[in-house]
Amino acid sequence: MNSINRIPIQALLIFTVSVFSLYSCSSGDSGDDPFQVPSEMPSEGYFTKTELIEGGTLTEPTEMTILPNLDILIAQRRGEILLYNQESGTLSDAGFLDVYWQTEAPGVNAEEGVIGIQADPDFESNNFIFIFYTPADTSVNRISRFLFTDGTIDMESETVVLEFYSDRHICCHTGGSLAFDSEGLLYASTGDNATPFNQRGEPYVLGGYAPLDERPGFEQYDARRTSGNSSDLRGKILRIRVLEDGSYEIPEGNLYPQGMEMTRPEIYVQGTRNPYRISVDPKSGFLYWGEVGPDAANDSLGIRGPMGYDEINQAREAGHYGWPFFVGENRPYNEYDFNTGVPGEMFDPEQPLNRSPNNTGLTELPPAEPAFIAYPYSRSEQFPILGSGGRNAMAGPVFYRDLYPEATRLPDFFHGKLFIYDWIRDWIMVVTLNEDGDLVKLEPFMEESSFFSISDMELGPDGRLYLLEYGKGWFSRNPDSGLSRIDVDPDFQEAASAAGNGGEEQDGESAPEGHQAGTVEVEGRELAMTLDCRACHLESGSSIGPSYEEIAERYQNEQAADERLVRSILQGSSGIWGNANMPAHPAMSEVDALKIIAWIRSLEEGGGE
Numbered sequence: 001m002n003s004i005n006r007i008p009i010q011a012l013l014i015f016t017v018s019v020f021s022l023y024s025c026s027s028g029d030s031g032d033d034p035f036q037v038p039s040e041m042p043s044e045g046y047f048t049k050t051e052l053i054e055g056g057t058l059t060e061p062t063e064m065t066i067l068p069n070l071d072i073l074i075a076q077r078r079g080e081i082l083l084y085n086q087e088s089g090t091l092s093d094a095g096f097l098d099v100y101w102q103t104e105a106p107g108v109n110a111e112e113g114v115i116g117i118q119a120d121p122d123f124e125s126n127n128f129i130f131i132f133y134t135p136a137d138t139s140v141n142r143i144s145r146f147l148f149t150d151g152t153i154d155m156e157s158e159t160v161v162l163e164f165y166s167d168r169h170i171c172c173h174t175g176g177s178l179a180f181d182s183e184g185l186l187y188a189s190t191g192d193n194a195t196p197f198n199q200r201g202e203p204y205v206l207g208g209y210a211p212l213d214e215r216p217g218f219e220q221y222d223a224r225r226t227s228g229n230s231s232d233l234r235g236k237i238l239r240i241r242v243l244e245d246g247s248y249e250i251p252e253g254n255l256y257p258q259g260m261e262m263t264r265p266e267i268y269v270q271g272t273r274n275p276y277r278i279s280v281d282p283k284s285g286f287l288y289w290g291e292v293g294p295d296a297a298n299d300s301l302g303i304r305g306p307m308g309y310d311e312i313n314q315a316r317e318a319g320h321y322g323w324p325f326f327v328g329e330n331r332p333y334n335e336y337d338f339n340t341g342v343p344g345e346m347f348d349p350e351q352p353l354n355r356s357p358n359n360t361g362l363t364e365l366p367p368a369e370p371a372f373i374a375y376p377y378s379r380s381e382q383f384p385i386l387g388s389g390g391r392n393a394m395a396g397p398v399f400y401r402d403l404y405p406e407a408t409r410l411p412d413f414f415h416g417k418l419f420i421y422d423w424i425r426d427w428i429m430v431v432t433l434n435e436d437g438d439l440v441k442l443e444p445f446m447e448e449s450s451f452f453s454i455s456d457m458e459l460g461p462d463g464r465l466y467l468l469e470y471g472k473g474w475f476s477r478n479p480d481s482g483l484s485r486i487d488v489d490p491d492f493q494e495a496a497s498a499a500g501n502g503g504e505e506q507d508g509e510s511a512p513e514g515h516q517a518g519t520v521e522v523e524g525r526e527l528a529m530t531l532d533c534r535a536c537h538l539e540s541g542s543s544i545g546p547s548y549e550e551i552a553e554r555y556q557n558e559q560a561a562d563e564r565l566v567r568s569i570l571q572g573s574s575g576i577w578g579n580a581n582m583p584a585h586p587a588m589s590e591v592d593a594l595k596i597i598a599w600i601r602s603l604e605e606g607g608g609e
Contacts, residue, residue, distance in 0.1 A: 003173040003446060003593055012209075014484060016247050017430070021420035022217050022422065023062075024042060026360050031428070037564050038411070038412055039443070040413070040507075040582070041191050041413055041443055042413060042488075043431065044446055044447070044448055045402075045450070045489075046411070046488055046489055046490070047446055047449075047486055047487070047488060048486070048488075048489065048491075049449055049467075049485075049486060049549070050088075050484060050486075050487045051482060051483075052072075052084060052089065052202065052482075052483045052484055052485055053084060053091055053482050053483040053484075054480075054482060055409075055471075055479050055480050055481060055482045056477070056479040056480070056481065056482075057076065057091060057482065058074055058076065058471075058477075058478075058480070058481040058482060058483070059076055059077075059078060059080070059481070060078060060084070060113070060468055060470065060475070060476070060477070060528075061074050061075070061076050061120075061275070061455055061456075061468050061469075061483075062075045062076065062077050062114060062117075062176065062455055062456070063075050063115070063116045063117050063176070063177060063178070063455070063456045063457050063460060064117065064466070064468045064483070064564060065117050065118050065119045065129070065458070066119075066458055066459075066461065066466060067119055067123060068123060068124050068248045069086070070460055070461065070462060071083060071084060071085055071086055071149070072084040072086070072481065073094060073117055073119070073129065073133065073376070074117075074468065074494025075101075075114040075116065075525040076114060076115040077101055077111075077112075077113035077114055077115065078101045078113055078114075079096050079097045079098060079099045079101065079113065079133075079151055080095075080096055080114075081093075081095040081096065081114070081116055081117070081131070082094060083093045083151055084117060084483060085151075087150045087492055087501075089398075092150060092151065093150055094148070094153050095138055095146070095152065095155055096151030097114055097131070097135070097155070098135070098136045098137075099112065099113045099114055099133050099134050099136055100112050100113070100134045100135070100136045100168060100378070101113035101133060101134075101204075103168065103169045104169075104278070105169040105170070106173050106229040108169060108170060108500045109170065109171055109172075109474070109475055110168070110169070110567075111172055111173065111174050111191075112134035112141070112166070112169070112174055113133065113134060114131060114132075114133045115132050115133065115134070115175070115176025116130075116132030116133075116176040116177050116178040116188070116189075117130070117131050117132070117175050117178065118130050118179060118180060118186075119127065119148075120145075120180075121180050122184075122339040123148075127147055128145050128146070128147065128148070129145070129146045129147075129148045129153060130143060130144070130145050130146075130161070130178055130186065130242075131143070131144055131170040132178055132188060132368075133145060134166070134174070137461075138163075138168060139165060139168050139329060139379065140164060140165055140166060140524065141158075141163060141164055141166045141176075142160060142162070142163040142186055143162045143163070143173065143178070143453060144158045144159060144160050144161060144241070145158070145159045145161055145246050146159075147549070149350075151599075152559065155293075158247075158248070158513070159246030161186075161240075161242055161246055161247075161248060162188075162234040162238070162240065162248065162266070164190075164232075164234065164430065165194050167193055167219075167220060168235065170193075170195050170198070171192060171193070171195055171196075171219045171306060172193075172194070172195065172196060172274070173191030173192050173193060173196075173273060174190070174191045174192040174193070174293075174570065175188075175189035175191040175237075175245070175272065175275045175276055176188075176189060176190070176194045176215045176276070177189045177275065177277045177278040177289070178278075179278050179279055179280050179367065180280070181280040181282070181285055181287075181348050182280075182282045182285065182380050182440070183285075184195075184241065184249075185239055185251055186239055186240050186241070186242050186248075186283050187237055187238065187239050187268065187278055187280060187287060187374065188237070188238045188240075189236075189237045189272065189275035189276065189277075189278045190233055190235060190236050190237070190238065190272070190275075190276070190546075191228040191234065191235065191272070191273065191274045191276075192211075192212045192223040192226045192234060192235035192272065192273050192323065192324070192416030193226050193234045193272065194221065194222065194223040194225075194226060194227070194235075194324075195211065195218060195220045195221050195236070196208070196211060196294060196295060198203070198493050199213065199218060199221055199338070201239075202338065202341070204336075204338045204339070204341040204577075204580050205338075205339075205521065206221060206603065207296060207304065208294055208295035208296035208308060209294060209296045209298075209300065209304040209305050209333060209336075210255075210304075210305060210323070210325070210327070210333040211293060212224060212322040212324060212333065212335065212336055212356070213338045214338075214357055214358060215338055215339065217378070218338070219358050219485075221233060222356055222358050223273070223323065223324035223480070223576065224324060224354050224356035224359050225356060225358035225359060225360075225518055226270065226272075226331045226378055226594040227270070227271055227272060227273065227323045227324055228323075228324060228325065228352075228354045228356070228359060228361075228365070229354065229358075229359050229360055229361040230256060230262060230264070230267070230270065230359050230362040230365065231262050231263055231264055231265070231361035231362075232264070232361065233266060234263055234362065234518055235270070235271065235272050235273065235323065236267050236268075236269060236270055236272060236310070236480070237267075237268050237269035237272060237275055237278060237287065237289065237315075238266040238267060238268060238269075239251060239254055239266070239318075240266055241269035249500065250265040252286070252316065253266060253318055254266065254267060254268050255267045255270055255318040255319065255366065257319065259285070260470075262362050263359070263362065267318075268287070268315070268318050269289075269313075269318065269319060269321055270319075270320045270321065270365070270366070271320050271322045271323045271324075271325070271326075271368065271493050272321060272354075272367075273291060273292060273293060273322040273323045273324070274290055274291065274292040275289040275290065275291055275292075275313075276287065276289075276290055276392075276394065276396060277290055277395055277455075277456060277457070278290075279395050279396055279397050279565055281398040281418075282398065282400065283314075283398075283400060284310045284398075284437060286314055286315065286316050286398075286421075286437055287314050287315040288312065288314055288315075288372075288395035288418060289312075289315075289395045290310070290311070290312055290393035290394040290395045290420065290421075291310060291311035291312070291321075291323075291371070291392070291393060291394075292312055292393060293309045293310040293311060293327060293328075293374075293393075294311060295308050296308045296310035297378075297572070299385050302334065302343065303333070303334060303336075303347070304333065304336060304341045304343065305327075305332060305333030305334050305336060306323075306327055306332075306333070306345075307374050307376050308327065308376060309327050309328035309331075309371070309374040309375060310374070310375055310376075310391040310392065310393035310422075311327075311328065311371035311372070311373065311374045311393060312371070312372050312373040312374075312393050312395055312420050312431075313369075313371055313395075314372040315369075316437060317417040318365065318370045320352070320365055320366040320367065320368055320369060321368065321369050321371075322349065322368035322369065322370075323350070323571065325352045325365075325368065325419070326349055326368050327374075328370070328374035329371060329372075329374060330349040330368050330370045331349070332347045333346070333347055333586050334346050334347075335347070335355075343419045343581045345469065349367060349368040350367050351364065351367070352364075352365040352367070353365070354370055358542070359381060359421070359493075364506075367399060372439065373393075373420070373431075373439065373442075375384075375391065375393075376391075376392045377389065377390070378392065378557040383442065383445075385429070385442050385444065386422075386425070386427075386429070386553075387427070387443070388537060389424065389425055390424035390425065390597070391422060391424055391425065392422055392423035392424045392425075392602050393420070393422055394420065394421045394422065394423055394454065394487045395418075395420055395430075395454075396418070396419035396420055396421055396456070396457040396465075397418075397419055397458060397459045398417065398418045398419075399414045399415065399416070399419070399459060399463075400415060400416065401414075401415045401463075403463070404459070404461070404462065405462060405463060408462040408463055408464055409462070409463025409464070409488075409569065410463055410464070410465065410486075410488060411473065411488060411517070413536070414430065416433065417429040417430050417431060417432055417433065419431070419445070419456055419457060419465070421454050423453050423454060423455065423470070424453070424456070425549065426450070426451040426452070426453070427444060427447065428444070428445040428446060428451070428454075429442050429443065429444055429445060429563040430442070430444075431447050432442045435479075446486070451469065451470055452469040452470070452471050452478070452480040452481065452482070453469055453470040453471055453478075454467050454468065454469055454470075455468050455469065455470040460485075464485050464486060464487065464488075465485070465486040466483070466484070466485050466486075467482070467483070467484045467486070468483055469481055469561045471485065472473075483543065486551035496607045504516075506563065522593075523566050524595035524596045524599030524600070525599040535559050539603070547603075548599075548600045548603055549603050551600050551605035552601055552602075552603040553604055555601075556601075556604045560593065562597055565593075565597050566590055566593045566594060566597065569588065569596070570588060570590065570593060593596070
């Protein structure tokens with residue numbers, strides 16, 4: 001999950017895959033070679049997004065696990081575990097955990113709670129479920145194993161597998177995804193537990209760059225104490241083998257050998273910020289994760305460091321992936337004196353040094369690995385197909401046709417391909433890889449369909465894609481949250497040809513009843529409700545940012561404030577509505593910003609009554 005300054009109010013731009021003509025595309029028939037697959041993606045008309053749980057039923061769903069009988073367990077951040085019964089299509093309570101999910105600290109949104117769930121690979125014989133959560137009574141993040149029978153999790157059966165300390169009543173970054181590989185090893189992602197926002201009342205602040213403030217009293221603004229710390233389990237992806245009694249052992253090949261001083265042997269990947277979600281290729285064993293990146297909209301090279309990037313990462317073996325010393329293609333940050341504002345040396349990706357007094361691990365860290373795919377708020381020159389705007393990278397599964405029944409699985413085109421997605425931009429991309437796992441090309445999947453902040457994507461035992469959608473509003477019970485399945489119609493083209501491609505044109509969405517606004521206001525509402533700003537601002541009611549009605553009330557007697565509001569939207573702002581920042585949105589035109597403002601003002605005029 002991410003913070004308010006992750007969401008610029010910019011148009012989502014999806015560019016055609018033709019820009020990737022420089023890449024070659026595998027072709028051929030559907031033989032046993034995983035890379036000899038049909039060269040063209042099936043038409044979007046082959047696919048249907050089938051709603052399994054209607055919108056508004058879920059409250060902050062985080063992760064799901066699909067059981068062998070296609071029932072689905074859903075974790076909700078505030079403590080509930082729900083069971084979707086695929087035969088009856090019903091939803092029921094399966095368990096509840098008393099978790100720390102909110103704080104009374106002013107200006108802070110806690111991101112903890114129930115943050116991950118996964119069934120044991122041998123679930124059919126042992127009925128074990130693993131849950132990653134933050135217990136209300138102890139300042140730890142905990143992975144526990146439970147027994148699930150007859151539609152219920154036996155809460156008394158809990159066996160604590162692993163837990164580690166985490167600072168509370170600060171924001172942000174928990175990670176929390178769980179995954180198993182084909183050998184039964186358990187992977188768990190953890191966030192840096194560091195605050196990305198500006199230090200209050202200070203002349204020199206983070207500004208969306210790496211949190212490297214080593215001063216006493218500012219420890220929460222120093223991710224070198226966690227991600228950069230080889231003896232801390234935060235800001236990592238862990239890999240363990242869980243034993244029959246619920247204890248665990250360390251497999252061969254983790255980043256640090258067992259017994260090495262100032263290290264933890266559970267660490268497989270070091271240097272993550274907020275890895276959210278993770279997935280393991282069932283054949284190659286490669287680990288994929290989406291890395292939610294920092295917020296700086298512009299480079300400050302040689303002073304602070306690079307702009308922020310989200311990343312899709314691939315680990316073929318254990319490694320150090322750089323945060324908070326590097327981002328993207330190992331672009332280095334500078335050490336920085338927050339007392340004087342004087343920059344220090346740039347970090348060296350070949351020999352990263354953690355000299356923070358808050359570090360309890362190694363000073364000299366392994367060389368840093370670059371990102372597999374990286375993209376900023378603005379359009380990426382390397383990956384323009386990913387568009388621009390708010391960003392929240394997520395890694396989905398890799399599909400292999402021979403692992404699933406032919407009648408229900410995805411088409412052969414997807415054989416050997418990785419799915420990735422973005423919570424904010426609401427796209428799903430298909431990544432073609434070569435035999436070595438190198439990136440060949442990216443293609444949009446179901447780009448004409450609507451998604452609502454996908455928080456998890458899994459392949460079921462039937463070979464279908466399942467989507468868990470959080471909905472468009474942070475920390476809220478969203479009317480567009482839900483569970484859906486991507487169904488494939490193999491006869492679609494024939495049926496479509498017979499029926500023709502007709503169909504009545506649908507009128508565009510009109511302003512809701514009560515909003516008798518002019519064209520400008522209607523366009524402003526459409527912009528606000530279809531772009532990334534909807535993730536933080538509701539028309540009424542609380543979310544991570546102020547509601548539009550609150551903004552309208554605040555500025556109702558300040559018509560001269562329009563210029564200032566436009567400047568805030570286009571150039572960014574901080575401290576106006578608390579501790580959260582809103583970044584700059586240089587891709588938005590002043591005309592569109594004024595349309596949004598005009599619609600917001602119409603709410604104060606009684607349109608929302």
